[in-house]
Amino acid sequence: MQIKESAEVYDVIIVGSGAGGGMATKQLADAGLNIAIVEAGPFFDPADPVTQTQLKWAYESPRRFAGTDRAFGGHDMSWGDWEVEGEPYTHEEGTEFKWWRSRMLGGRTNHWGRISLRFGPKDFKGKTRDGHGDDWPISYDDVKPYYDKLDKLVGVFGTNEGRENDPDGFFLPPPKPRLHELFYIDGAKKSGIPVIPGRLSMLTKKINEDRGVCFYCGQCGRSCSVYADFSAGSCLIFPAQKSGGKVKIFVNSMVREVTTNAEGKATGVSYISKDDRKEYKLKAKVVVLAASACSTARILLNSKSKQHPNGLGNSSNVVGKYLHDSTGASASGLVPGLMNRKTSYNEDGVGGMHVYSPWWGDNSKLNFPRGYHIEVWGGMGQPTYGFGYDTNGLNKYLGLKPGGYGDSLRDDVKKYYGAVVGFGGRGEGLARKENYCEIDPTTVDQFGIPVLKFNYHWSDYERAQAKHMHETFEEIIHNMGGIPLSEKPGKDQDYGLHKPGEIIHEVGTTRMGDDPKTSVTNKFNQLHDVDNVFIVDAGVFVSQADKNCTWTIMALSWRASDYIIEQLKAQNI
Amino acid sequence: MDRRKSIQTLILGAGAATSGIALSSCKNESETAVDEAISSGTEKFFGRTPAELKRIEKLNAEQLFNEHEMETIAALSVVILPPKEPHGGPIEAGVPELVEFMGKDIPSMGPTLLGGLMWLDHKSNTDYGVEFKSATLEQKKEICDQICWHDTEKPLDKQPLEIQFFYMMRGLTVTGYYTSKVGIADLGYKGNSPNVWDGVPQDVLDQHGVAYDPEWIAKCIDQSTRGTIATWDDEGNLLT
Numbered sequence: 065m066q067i068k069e070s071a072e073v074y075d076v077i078i079v080g081s082g083a084g085g086g087m088a089t090k091q092l093a094d095a096g097l098n099i100a101i102v103e104a105g106p107f108f109d110p111a112d113p114v115t116q117t118q119l120k121w122a123y124e125s126p127r128r129f130a131g132t133d134r135a136f137g138g139h140d141m142s143w144g145d146w147e148v149e150g151e152p153y154t155h156e157e158g159t160e161f162k163w164w165r166s167r168m169l170g171g172r173t174n175h176w177g178r179i180s181l182r183f184g185p186k187d188f189k190g191k192t193r194d195g196h197g198d199d200w201p202i203s204y205d206d207v208k209p210y211y212d213k214l215d216k217l218v219g220v221f222g223t224n225e226g227r228e229n230d231p232d233g234f235f236l237p238p239p240k241p242r243l244h245e246l247f248y249i250d251g252a253k254k255s256g257i258p259v260i261p262g263r264l265s266m267l268t269k270k271i272n273e274d275r276g277v278c279f280y281c282g283q284c285g286r287s288c289s290v291y292a293d294f295s296a297g298s299c300l301i302f303p304a305q306k307s308g309g310k311v312k313i314f315v316n317s318m319v320r321e322v323t324t325n326a327e328g329k330a331t332g333v334s335y336i337s338k339d340d341r342k343e344y345k346l347k348a349k350v351v352v353l354a355a356s357a358c359s360t361a362r363i364l365l366n367s368k369s370k371q372h373p374n375g376l377g378n379s380s381n382v383v384g385k386y387l388h389d390s391t392g393a394s395a396s397g398l399v400p401g402l403m404n405r406k407t408s409y410n411e412d413g414v415g416g417m418h419v420y421s422p423w424w425g426d427n428s429k430l431n432f433p434r435g436y437h438i439e440v441w442g443g444m445g446q447p448t449y450g451f452g453y454d455t456n457g458l459n460k461y462l463g464l465k466p467g468g469y470g471d472s473l474r475d476d477v478k479k480y481y482g483a484v485v486g487f488g489g490r491g492e493g494l495a496r497k498e499n500y501c502e503i504d505p506t507t508v509d510q511f512g513i514p515v516l517k518f519n520y521h522w523s524d525y526e527r528a529q530a531k532h533m534h535e536t537f538e539e540i541i542h543n544m545g546g547i548p549l550s551e552k553p554g555k556d557q558d559y560g561l562h563k564p565g566e567i568i569h570e571v572g573t574t575r576m577g578d579d580p581k582t583s584v585t586n587k588f589n590q591l592h593d594v595d596n597v598f599i600v601d602a603g604v605f606v607s608q609a610d611k612n613c614t615w616t617i618m619a620l621s622w623r624a625s626d627y628i629i630e631q632l633k634a635q636n637i
Numbered sequence: 638m639d640r641r642k643s644i645q646t647l648i649l650g651a652g653a654a655t656s657g658i659a660l661s662s663c664k665n666e667s668e669t670a671v672d673e674a675i676s677s678g679t680e681k682f683f684g685r686t687p688a689e690l691k692r693i694e695k696l697n698a699e700q701l702f703n704e705h706e707m708e709t710i711a712a713l714s715v716v717i718l719p720p721k722e723p724h725g726g727p728i729e730a731g732v733p734e735l736v737e738f739m740g741k742d743i744p745s746m747g748p749t750l751l752g753g754l755m756w757l758d759h760k761s762n763t764d765y766g767v768e769f770k771s772a773t774l775e776q777k778k779e780i781c782d783q784i785c786w787h788d789t790e791k792p793l794d795k796q797p798l799e800i801q802f803f804y805m806m807r808g809l810t811v812t813g814y815y816t817s818k819v820g821i822a823d824l825g826y827k828g829n830s831p832n833v834w835d836g837v838p839q840d841v842l843d844q845h846g847v848a849y850d851p852e853w854i855a856k857c858i859d860q861s862t863r864g865t866i867a868t869w870d871d872e873g874n875l876l877t
Contacts, residue, residue, distance in 0.1 A: 240836035279831035407825030
C-alpha cells in the first residue's frame with residue numbers, strides 16, 4: 065500500500081489538541097500561521113447537545129451513571145479512560161502505572177478538575193532547594209509573564225494571598241464556601257494548616273463576549289456547554305478558528321511517527337486514519353508535539369531513521385525517562401455536625417472545591433522532601449449510581465447496627481446526606497531516571513504502532529508523604545468533630561499512596577535542560593537534536609510541584625509558541 | 638450558519654489530505670448514519686458515543702431474569718423500601734429494570750441475584766408452602782429478617798449467599814430509588830439546574846453553628862457583577 069501524501073505544506077503541524085496543543089494552536093494561528101492539528105479522537109464540542117451529559121439526570125441512563133462505560137461515571141466527559149479499546153500498554157513485571165487517555169478534541173481538558181495552580185519560584189529549582197532531582201533551565205520569572213497572560217485569556221478564580229511559593233495572579237473572585245467547607249476551614253485552622261479560596265479555571269465572572277458565566281451546576285467534569293469552564297477546544301481552538309485563523313483539524317488520526325529528511329530535519333508526520341485504517345502523510349515546516357507526556361515519548365521513540373537510529377530527539381537516551389506522577393492519598397470522615405441537613409437550597413456550586421490548603425510544611429522537620437496540597441469534597445451532591453447503596457453503613461460509626469430494611473432506610477438516607485467529607489492529598493513525587501516508559505517491541509496497537517511499556521516504582525519519600533497525608537486527614541477529621549471512615553493504611557499498603565499514574569499528572573518524559581546529553585529539549589521546548597520539532601505537553605517538565613500541571617503546560621506552550629514565531633520570522637527554522 | 642456548524646465544516650476526515658476536499662465539504666454517508674444513530678440514541682441515552690450506544694442496545698436485547706423472577710424482584714424491592722406518598726416507591730423508580738440492567742452490565746452481579754432469587758422461593762416454599770412473591774407481607778418480612786443483617790466485621794463475600802444477595806438488592810433498591818425522579822423529590826435535592834450560588838442560607842448556618850468570616854466573604858464574587866467583563870490593574874487587583 066502506498067502511503068498517501070498531502071501536497072500542502074503547513075507552517076506547523078500540532079499533534080494533540082489538549083492543553084498544550086490547544087494553546088499552541090491559539091498562539092500560532094493568531095500569528096497568521098497555517099496550522100494542521102492531528103487528533104487521535106473524534107471531534108468534540110461541549111456545546112453539542114448530541115454528546116452533552118451536562119444537566120442530565122441519572123435516571124436518563126439505564127445504569128444510572130454507573131461507571132461501567134466511563135471509569136469516572138457515565139456522565140464523565142472523557143472518551144477513553146484507563147483503557148482504550150485496541151490501544152493497550154504494558155508493564156515491566158512487578159511494576160505498576162495507570163495511564164488515562166482521552167481520545168477526543170480537547171483531550172483530557174474536557175473533564176479535568178480545572179485546578180489551576182501556578183508553580184512557584186521554588187518549584188523550578190528543586191535541586192537548589194533540597195538537593196533532589198534537577199533544577200529547571202528556567203525560573204519562575206521566565207514563566208510569570210505567561211502565567212499572567214494565561215490568567216486573563218482563560219480565566220481562573222482565586223485570591224491574591226502573597227504566599228511565597230503559591231504566586232498571586234489575575235484572579236476572578238471565588239465563590240463563597242459551602243457548608244462542609246466552613247467545617248473544613250475551622251478544622252484545618254485548629255491544626256495550623258492554611259486554607260484559602262480554591263483556584264480553578266471557571267468563570268465566576270465574564271471575561272469576554274464568547275464565553276458564558278458559571279451557572280453553578282457543579283459538573284465541570286462533564287464539560288460546560290456555555291464554555292464557562294476551560295477546555296482546550298472551546299476556549300482555545302474554536303476561538304482561533306473564529307478569529308479567522310487557518311486551522312485544519314484532522315480527527316480520528318493516530319500519529320505513527322515524525323518523518324524526517326536526509327539532513328535529519330522533520331518534514332511532517334505520518335498518521336493512521338481510524339476511519340479507513342490507511343496511512344497518510346502531512347508535511348510542515350515545524351512539528352509541535354502535544355500528544356501528552358507519554359504519547360509524545362512514544363511517537364519520538366517510534367520515529368527511528370538512519371539519522372535518528374535511537375528515535376527522534378533521543379541522542380541523549382533520555383526520552384521516556386524521568387516519568388513521574390503526583391503523589392496522592394485519600395480519606396473521608398463522617399461529621400455528625402453535618403447530619404440531618406435541610407435540603408432547602410442548591411449547593412452544587414462550581415465543579416470542584418471552593419477552598420483548599422496549599423502546602424504549609426517545614427521539610428527540615430519532615431522525613432520527605434517537597435509537599436502536597438489538600439483538596440476537599442463533600443456536600444449535598446446529585447445522586448448517581450451508588451448513592452445510598454450502603455444505606456446505613458455509616459451506622460457503625462455511631463454505635464448503631466447497619467442493615468435492616470423498611471421505612472427507616474428513607475430516614476437513614478436523609479440523616480447522612482451531605483455528612484461525609486473527603487480529602488485528597490496531591491503532592492510532588494521526585495523525578496527519577498529509573499522510572500520510565502519505553503517501546504514494548506512485542507506489542508502493537510490495532511493500528512500496528514508499537515506501544516509503551518511502563519516501569520515505575522515509588523520510593524520511600526513518596527510513601528512517607530502519603531503517611532503524612534493520612535495523619536493530617538485524621539487530625540482534621542477529628543478537629544471537625546468527625547470520625548474517619550477507615551483506619552490509616554499501614555506500611556503493607558504503602559500508607560495509602562495511590563498507584564503511579566492514578567493522579568493523571570504524569571510529566572517529565574522529554575525533560576528540558578541546557579545540556580543535550582541529559583535532556584531532550586532546550587529551555588524553549590525545542591528538541592536539542594532537531595531544531596524544527598517542539599514539545600509543548602508536560603513531557604518537558606523537569607519536576608512536578610505540589611501543584612496540578614495544566615496551568616504550567618499552557619504557560620510553557622505559549623512561551624514556546626512565541627519562540628517558534630520568532631524563529632520562523634528570523635528564518636532560523 | 639451558526640458558530641458550531643461553521644467549526645464542524647472545518648473538520649477534515651481522513652481522505653482530505655490527498656483529495657483536497659473543500660473546507661465546506663459535506664459529511665459522507667457513513668458519518669451521517671453514525672450521527673443519526675447518536676441523535677436517535679441521545680433522546681434515550683444522554684450523549685452516548687456510538688460504541689456505548691451499541692453496548693446498551695446489546696444489553697437491552699439480552700434477558701437475564703424471566704417474568705417470575707422480575708415479579709419476585711419487584712415484590713422484594715417494595716418490602717425493602719415500602720412506597721410512601723407522595724413520592725412512590727421502587728416500582729415508580731424503575732428499580733426492577735435497573736436490577737435487570739445492572740445484572741447484565743456488571744456480569745459478576747448476575748449469579749448472586751439469580752441464586753438469591755432461587756433461595757427466596759426455596760425458603761418461602763419450605764416455610765410457608767408458597768413462592769416468595771405470593772407470600773403475605775408478614776411472611777416476606779420473616780424471611781427478610783433472617784438475611785438483612787450482615788456481619789460488619791467480615792468481608793461480605795465470606796458471608797452466606799443469601800446475605801450477599803439481600804445486601805445487593807437493598808443497595809440496588811435504595812440507589813435505584815434515590816437516583817429516580819420520585820426519589821430525588823423525596824430526598825429534596827435542589828441541584829442539577831442553573832442557578833447563582835451565593836453562599837449557605839443563614840438559617841442553615843445557624844442550624845449547624847457556623848458563620849462566614851466577613852474578611853473571607855469580602856474576597857468572594859459579588860454576584861451582581863458577574864455579567865461585567867473583568868479588568869485588572871497591573872498588580873492583579875480586580876477593577877470591575
